[in-house]
Amino acid sequence: MRIALALALMSGPALAAPCDGALSDFTAAMTAEAVAAGLPEDAARRYLAGARIDEGVLKADRSQGVFRMSFIDFSRRLISQNRLEKGRALAAQHAAIFDRAAADYGVPRGILLAFWAFETDYGAVQGDFNTRDALVTLGHDCRRPELFQPQILAAIALHDKGDLPTDTTGAWAGEIGMVQMLPADILARGVDGDGDGHVTLKTSVPDALLSGARLLQHHGWQAEQPWLAEVTLPAQMDWALSGLEGQLPVAEWQAMGVTGREALPEGTASLILPQGRFGPAFLAYPNFHTLFDWNQSFTYVLTGAYFATRLEGAPVYDAGSPEPGLEDTQMMRLQEKLAARGHDVGKIDGILGSDTRKAVQKEQQRLGLPADAWPTKALLEAL
Numbered sequence: 001m002r003i004a005l006a007l008a009l010m011s012g013p014a015l016a017a018p019c020d021g022a023l024s025d026f027t028a029a030m031t032a033e034a035v036a037a038g039l040p041e042d043a044a045r046r047y048l049a050g051a052r053i054d055e056g057v058l059k060a061d062r063s064q065g066v067f068r069m070s071f072i073d074f075s076r077r078l079i080s081q082n083r084l085e086k087g088r089a090l091a092a093q094h095a096a097i098f099d100r101a102a103a104d105y106g107v108p109r110g111i112l113l114a115f116w117a118f119e120t121d122y123g124a125v126q127g128d129f130n131t132r133d134a135l136v137t138l139g140h141d142c143r144r145p146e147l148f149q150p151q152i153l154a155a156i157a158l159h160d161k162g163d164l165p166t167d168t169t170g171a172w173a174g175e176i177g178m179v180q181m182l183p184a185d186i187l188a189r190g191v192d193g194d195g196d197g198h199v200t201l202k203t204s205v206p207d208a209l210l211s212g213a214r215l216l217q218h219h220g221w222q223a224e225q226p227w228l229a230e231v232t233l234p235a236q237m238d239w240a241l242s243g244l245e246g247q248l249p250v251a252e253w254q255a256m257g258v259t260g261r262e263a264l265p266e267g268t269a270s271l272i273l274p275q276g277r278f279g280p281a282f283l284a285y286p287n288f289h290t291l292f293d294w295n296q297s298f299t300y301v302l303t304g305a306y307f308a309t310r311l312e313g314a315p316v317y318d319a320g321s322p323e324p325g326l327e328d329t330q331m332m333r334l335q336e337k338l339a340a341r342g343h344d345v346g347k348i349d350g351i352l353g354s355d356t357r358k359a360v361q362k363e364q365q366r367l368g369l370p371a372d373a374w375p376t377k378a379l380l381e382a383l
Contacts, residue, residue: 017149019142026140027051030149034156043160048152050166051136057129058137060172068328068351071274072319075303078118079310086122087113087311097193097206101213106223110308111216112209115179115294118304123178126202127171131155131164135174135183148174154183163190163198170202177201178208181215189215219293220286226265227287228305230317231258233277240371242271243361244284244354253283261315274302276374279322282306298354323376325352334375337383338363 017029027048034044069077091098091109098109120126135155138148151174158164164183170176176186178201190199191214193206201208234257241248241256247268254264258271260283269283282302291301306317326334328350335348335356343359357373364371367382 017139017145019140019145023051023053023136023140027136030136030139030152033149034153037153039153039156040160044156047132047156047159047164047166048136052133053140054129054133054137057134057172058141061138061141061143068331069299070322070325071280071299071302072322074299075306075317078303079307083117083121083307084310087117090116090122091311094205094209097209100193101210102223104210105213105217105221107213107216107221108308108312110310110312111221111227111291111305112179112212113311114304114308115212116209117307118300119175119180120178123205123208126169126177126180127175128169129172131168131170131174131176131183132166134170134172138173151183154187157187158183161198163200168202177211178205179212181211185215186211189218216290216294219290221290222287225287226267226285227291228285228302228309229264229269229283230261230306230309230314231264231271231281231283232261232318233258233273233281239273239277240361240365242273242277242371243357243373244270244272244289245358246270250283258283261318272302273372273374274299275320275322275325276376277370277372279320279374280317281320282317298352298357323374326375326377326380330377330380331356331375334360334380334383337380341383 017026017033031041031044031048035041091113098112101107101112102109116122132155135148135152139145139152155164159166168176171180175182181201186199186201189211190201191207191210192199193210194204199207199211201211237256247270249268250264250266253269253271264283265285267285269285272282272284274280288305291305295301331350331352332348335345338345338356338359339348341363343362345356345359346353352375360375360379361371361373363383364379369379369382
């Protein structure tokens with residue numbers, strides 16, 4: 001009942017604990033929220049006692065520079081021969097667990113291995129931020145309190161169950177364990193894969209992998225369906241059809257001259273060109289979209305999805321010869337110009353996110369440029 005009440009509150013309106021005030025006032029308000037959610041007051045007080053603001057968490061939250069990298073640079077940084085070989089070895093070592101994940105939740109081993117590798121290097125680097133302090137810091141900070149205050153409630157619920165000691169460590173944003181899940185996801189979707197009565201994502205491979213699979217199933221992953229396939233492109237086509245919003249039957253893409261480097265699965269897919277029409281090209285199927293519930297970065301998700309295909313036997317992608325992209329200051333100038341023309345590009349941060357890509361494509365169409373959503377100096381100068 002306590003957990004059900006906590007989950008009901010977490011799915012409701014944003015919480016009311018004051019942000020950016022005295023920490024003691026914040027923890028008192030969070031304790032009251034926990035009690036209102038049906039959690040024991042002593043559990044809330046016990047968990048929040050000694051909590052502190054971690055300036056390192058705030059610094060990490062405001063400087064996610066890795067997402068400024070291009071797909072080619074990012075994927076080459078994250079994917080190594082060692083990670084491929086280790087992933088394949090772990091697939092064999094834990095075959096029974098991966099078989100269970102596929103049977104119970106429909107998630108293939110390549111996907112689970114890819115996120116296990118990227119999130120924690122297969123469990124070796126799980127983060128050394130105190131989870132309680134990270135959540136309290138971000139819940140108290142006024143940038144995104146509505147996202148992190150509910151996570152504090154979930155952490156209290158897990159602590160009350162004996163699954164989250166106050167000295168638990170993890171990522172700066174509060175994710176925990178080998179596949180880095182937030183407390184609310186663990187509370188709602190965690191799986192006791194090893195049957196010891198607890199969900200322990202830091203040390204139990206069965207718990208971590210099966211919990212990750214169950215979470216992806218919850219977000220809409222469809223069993224025995226594709227997620228990504230590399231393609232080669234014709235010299236000319238309507239590039240404005242590319243992008244995650246442009247979903248067409250694979251047969252229609254093929255009729256335009258798009259061909260797979262391997263046999264293309266049937267279905268509906270989007271043509272994604274992470275570095276424009278001269279760079280790598282992929283068809284992204286509906287399962288690809290569910291991965292954004294794990295991480296919202298387009299480059300991260302695409303790299304993870306591609307690595308999953310490599311782990312399952314796909315060849316190295318053809319990098320092509322993409323046009324040079326923009327440097328950070330140029331990207332910020334471009335975002336400013338796009339915003340001035342009425343486009344919603346989100347924060348002016350120099351990161352080529354999905355909103356900026358959409359705006360770039362629209363301006364390319366308006367200016368009569370190839371609308372492949374890849375920002376170049378020519379576009380910047382034209383604006």
